[in-house]
Amino acid sequence: MERLWTPAWIVRHVAMVVLVAGCLGMGWWQVTRAAGGNAISFGYAIEWPVFAGFVIFVWWREVRQTLRATPPGDAQPTADPAPSAAAGAEPAVTTPAVRRPVRVVRTPSAPADGADDAELxxxxxxxxxLNANPGARPGDYPG
Known part of the structure; x- marks a missing residue:
C-alpha cells in the first residue's frame, strides 16, 4: 500500500476525486436544466455520471496494476518449470512485460540500379x- 502514497499517486488520487465530483456536479446541473424544460439535458444528465464511472474504472485499474507489480527491491526469483536437459545450459531469459522502443536511424537509400533520377x-x-534568385517568380525560370 505504500506504493499508492507516493507524490505521483497522491496527484492521481486528487485528480480522480476532482474529476468524479466535477462530473457528478455537471450531471446534477443537467438534471436541473432538464427539469426546467430543456429536453436535451436528459441525455447529458445520464452522460456525466457515465464519465464519472469511467474515471473511477481507470483509477481502480491503475491501482490494481500497481499493487500487482512487484516492487523493484523485492524481485523474486522465478522457478524454471521445465529444467533443461543439457548440464551446462544457460537459464532462459524472461522478457519484460513492457519493452523499451528501439530507435532506428533511417538513411536515404541510393537507387537500386545506381543511376540518378533525371527528374529529381x-x-x-x-x-x-529559386534560392539563388529570391525576387524571381517560378515562371521566370529559364530551364
Missing amino acids: AAYNRYLSW
Whole structure:
C-alpha cells in the first residue's frame, strides 16, 4: 500500500476525486436544466455520471496494476518449470512485460540500379535557381 502514497499517486488520487465530483456536479446541473424544460439535458444528465464511472474504472485499474507489480527491491526469483536437459545450459531469459522502443536511424537509400533520377536532378536545379534568385517568380525560370 505504500506504493499508492507516493507524490505521483497522491496527484492521481486528487485528480480522480476532482474529476468524479466535477462530473457528478455537471450531471446534477443537467438534471436541473432538464427539469426546467430543456429536453436535451436528459441525455447529458445520464452522460456525466457515465464519465464519472469511467474515471473511477481507470483509477481502480491503475491501482490494481500497481499493487500487482512487484516492487523493484523485492524481485523474486522465478522457478524454471521445465529444467533443461543439457548440464551446462544457460537459464532462459524472461522478457519484460513492457519493452523499451528501439530507435532506428533511417538513411536515404541510393537507387537500386545506381543511376540518378533525371527528374529529381532537374527539380533540384530548379530549387537551387529559386534560392539563388529570391525576387524571381517560378515562371521566370529559364530551364
